[in-house]
Amino acid sequence: MDKDVRPSIKVSKNGPYIAKNVKTLRNSKGVFIDTKPVMTLCRCGGSSNMPFCDGTHAMKGFSGEKEEDRVPDRVETYVGKNISIYRNRGVCCHVGYCVHNLPSVFERGRDPWADPDAADPEEIAALIRSCPSGALSYTINGELHKEYSQEPQISILKDGPYNVTGIRLDDPDGSEPETQDHYSLCRCGASKNKPFCDGSHYDVEFKDEKN
Template sequence: MEKKIHSYESDDITVEFDSKRCIHSAECVKNLPSVFNPDNKPWVTPEEASAERIKEVVHHCPTGALKYSGTDTEEKPSRKNTITIVPDGPLYLRGDIEIQNAEGETLLEDTRVAVCRCGASDNKPLCDNTHKDIDFEAPAGFQKAKLQPTDSGETSQGKLILKLMDDGPILVEGSYRVHSIANESVNSSKNVAFCRCGQSSSKPFCDGTHKEVGFEG
């Protein structure tokens, strides 16, 4: 995973921007154009708003490309772990997230990430918007039966581990809630494998196609 971080400072807050993780969802521009304006240089001017307002808007960034520091409080994980299936796009994850390699070594700990599911990102496992360049198509729906829905009060809390299997899927371990525009949200704590080669016939879940297509991840 590559990083290219730019910092923008005011007296009250520092905004950090990782251009390698930005996929131009434009949540920052829509919510606070006085601070986030791509037509300006620099495009981030944190002195134009309060630190609290900037923190609020940064939390809307679905990829984790925007962070903040220098304030009295650090960003804490969302109270519940969520996985949002973006049609023809990535998985948006929020919560107490840890990305590991197949051996269980920690690669990244974060509160917001966008995970590639087209298989073509140059910054795997993170999305870099390549799905648009290759016209990736994937429905937002999912089979509830694969998730073993649960109504447990503890569901969606605690560590959410994404384990990158060698040249294979992402194994999700922990409790989470799955969102989709095509289905009702589902709470689950089942370990599931999400496709990241982009060619599974059971998207967003893995069906073993990565072996047939020679996916390298």
């Protein structure tokens, strides 16, 4: 595919996400939103025209900087007999698919947090593949699985982040997702690890009734 027509998202300095050539944008209700070749998507949490930017970030003095007390981007490893699990808490959006759907393996407050031998490896792998943020990955038979060649689209999580698949992220400040295949971008403006979601939308009780 020509580089000029590949879908991409650029993080603008203290401003919106600039999405180019993204043909699929869907809200949490499953409704497809009309797209344009270039779109500016709100990331300050204050737009009156969500998911699109309306300039509110400038009026509220929004900062896209990372905060020093953020959870660091660091990969933790949980080695099992037939599958090993990897987690980067720094980019976790805390949607909870792992702890809710496979609590025998993933349990909040437990040390270690994950037990790779507590369920069938294929069941664990399928669960990890559903993780929207890219925080989870795995190896089976020595092969790392973290990219799944997903179709380019942006999906809006209810009162939460933009879940992105198959779209290259360009951040002039150098931030890289755990995988370019899928990641979650902050939409509420409160993440300490911008541009990535860190679950702060729960803390600030972010609401977007429209989407």
